[in-house]
Every structure is written in C-alpha cells, then in structure tokens.
Amino acid sequence: MAAVLRRGVKLISSGSSQLLSGGCKHGRTSTLCISSSRPSSSKINVELDSSTGIAVMRFQNPLVNSLNLDFLTEICISLEKLELDKSCRGVILTSAQPKIFSAGLDILEMYGKNPEHYAAFWKSVQEIWLKLYGYSKITIAAINGSSPAGGCLIALTADYRIMADNPRYTIGLNETQLGIVAPFWFKDTMLNTVGHRTAELSLQFGLMYTPSDALKINLVDLVVPEEQVLSTATETMTKFLAIPGHAREISKSMMRKPVVDRLLSCRDADIKNFVSFISKDSIQKSLGQYLSMLKQKKS
Numbered sequence: 001m002a003a004v005l006r007r008g009v010k011l012i013s014s015g016s017s018q019l020l021s022g023g024c025k026h027g028r029t030s031t032l033c034i035s036s037s038r039p040s041s042s043k044i045n046v047e048l049d050s051s052t053g054i055a056v057m058r059f060q061n062p063l064v065n066s067l068n069l070d071f072l073t074e075i076c077i078s079l080e081k082l083e084l085d086k087s088c089r090g091v092i093l094t095s096a097q098p099k100i101f102s103a104g105l106d107i108l109e110m111y112g113k114n115p116e117h118y119a120a121f122w123k124s125v126q127e128i129w130l131k132l133y134g135y136s137k138i139t140i141a142a143i144n145g146s147s148p149a150g151g152c153l154i155a156l157t158a159d160y161r162i163m164a165d166n167p168r169y170t171i172g173l174n175e176t177q178l179g180i181v182a183p184f185w186f187k188d189t190m191l192n193t194v195g196h197r198t199a200e201l202s203l204q205f206g207l208m209y210t211p212s213d214a215l216k217i218n219l220v221d222l223v224v225p226e227e228q229v230l231s232t233a234t235e236t237m238t239k240f241l242a243i244p245g246h247a248r249e250i251s252k253s254m255m256r257k258p259v260v261d262r263l264l265s266c267r268d269a270d271i272k273n274f275v276s277f278i279s280k281d282s283i284q285k286s287l288g289q290y291l292s293m294l295k296q297k298k299s
C-alpha cells in the first residue's frame, strides 16, 4: 500500500487517491498531502502537517459538497488512511467550497433510482457515520458554511464544532422539511449532543439554526469570525492533543460505543428500512417537490 518515492516521501494510494509525505505542494517539508492522482476529479483535499500531527481535510465536491456515493467513498478511504497513519493525530474537517460546509446527502441519490442503488447508497452513508462517530483520532469540524441534514450529521460526529459567525449560514437536521425522517442513528447523534428535549423539537420541526442559535443549544461549541475558523480549530486541536491519547480515546469510545454498536447490530435491517421508506411513492413525491423548490429558488 505504501511506497517510498524518495527520501522522506512516501506514497500510499487506494482508488483514485494518493498520500504523499515529505515536501509537497506547499514547499513545507513537514506537510503531507492526499490528493487525487487526477487532481481535477478529486473531491477532497487532505494536508497532514507531520510536525503537529494535524490533518486538514477539505471537502471540494462542487457545487455544494452534497454527499453522493463517490464523495462518501472518497472521504471514507481518506479517513481510513489517516487512521492508519501513525504520524496523524487528529483531523480537521472543513470545506473548500464557498458558503457551504456540506448540503447533506445528495438528494439525487435518493430520487428516481432503483432499490439496489438506494441500498448501496445507504450502506455508504452508514459507513461514513460509523467511521467518523467511532473514529479513534480527534476530529474537529471547522464549519465554514451552511450544513443541513447529512452535512450537520458529519459535523455532529466531530469531537468539537467551530462555526463561522455568519447569520446566513445555518445548521441542523432539517429532514422533516423534505418530508423524510432522520433515522435513529442521526437522531441519537443529535440527542447525545443537544439533549432530549432540544433534539425532539429540532427533529420534528426540522429546525435550521444560525450560528448564534446553534451555540445556545450546544449544537456547536464555538462561534468565531469566519477568517478565524481554521486557526481556532488548529488551536483547539492542540488542546486535545495535550491530553494523554489513550485516556482521551477510551473516554470517547465509552461515550459513543453504545450508539455505534446499535447500528452495527442492525445494519442490514436499517438498509432494508431505508430502501422501503425512500421507495414509497409519497416520499418520492416529496423529494421531487423539494428538488423543484431548490431549482425554482434560483429563478
């Protein structure tokens, strides 16, 4: 899997991605980069600073970082590589797209397709959640844009959330607004973060929160000026890194394992449930209407 290219440079490749260590793009010898072997098609960019052990994973899936099957797979592969890389100690998740952290699950993956497609897609959604919620290393979400539904879920899996102070950005699990339902593991992730009553109202209404409102309900941990989101995430990561690693990791696992195990114990049933739900005519109709609304918003 890994090959030494020249002194201090190793290449790890899997699928379309490569991991280069040593001096790369930025001329900093301590920087590792993961990028696609076909850079134009890469949906994420990862830089790992080997002097600090901090990796920054930037989502760059135009236009709005919607989570389709390919994108989810690419994120998962990169997370796996970083988890195996001993020089990586923590990952900052952020967006390279303007104004959007992630638009959530790609609605087109759930609309007008066949059951096999829905099953494959849902499996990849489960996969990314299992990987991130159970991630052994530290994760921080640097939320530099809007983050509805699946985008919010990605942020919720992080150990810490820092959001840009821009009232035009919103975050939340808005599934009911689309006529769909956040599954139990989305719900559990939210509940473990904001508490029962807030989660209950939030899920039923499909509420989207401005950064200051998200801070009030602990959906995010910190709100900072937009240009400071990444630097604050790096500072925060340094604080996490000061804690003895094994103790922090066990504590994280202790808090999250029961929820992870719950999905692990019924993955196939959860996929069946999703396929049956999403294939219903009434649900397809709701999604179709929501997609039309998104298009009309432009005109």
Ligand SMILES: CCCCC/C=C\C/C=C\CCC/C=C/C(=O)SCCNC(=O)CCNC(=O)[C@H](O)C(C)(C)COP(=O)(O)OP(=O)(O)OC[C@H]1O[C@@H](n2cnc3c(N)ncnc32)[C@H](O)[C@@H]1OP(=O)(O)O
Residues within 6 Å of the ligand: 063, 064, 066, 099, 100, 102, 103, 104, 105, 106, 107, 108, 146, 148, 149, 150, 151, 174, 175, 178, 180, 181, 182, 183, 184, 273, 274, 277, 278, 294, 295, 297, 298
């Ligand atoms: C017993 C019962 C059990 C029930 C449970 C069982 C199973 C569970 C079932 C279902 C669970 C599904 C969980 C779903 C999770 C999701 O994540 S659904 C997706 C939710 N996302 C949204 O609602 C976001 C919608 N988008 C927006 O609000 C905005 O687009 C924006 C992200 C804020 C960006 O706004 P703006 O910058 O103005 O850009 P545009 O609106 O113009 O968008 C640009 C183009 O992108 C398209 N697009 C946007 N979001 C998505 C998306 N999520 N998927 C696909 N495409 C998207 C948009 O249509 C534009 O396209 P065009 O350029 O017009 O082609």
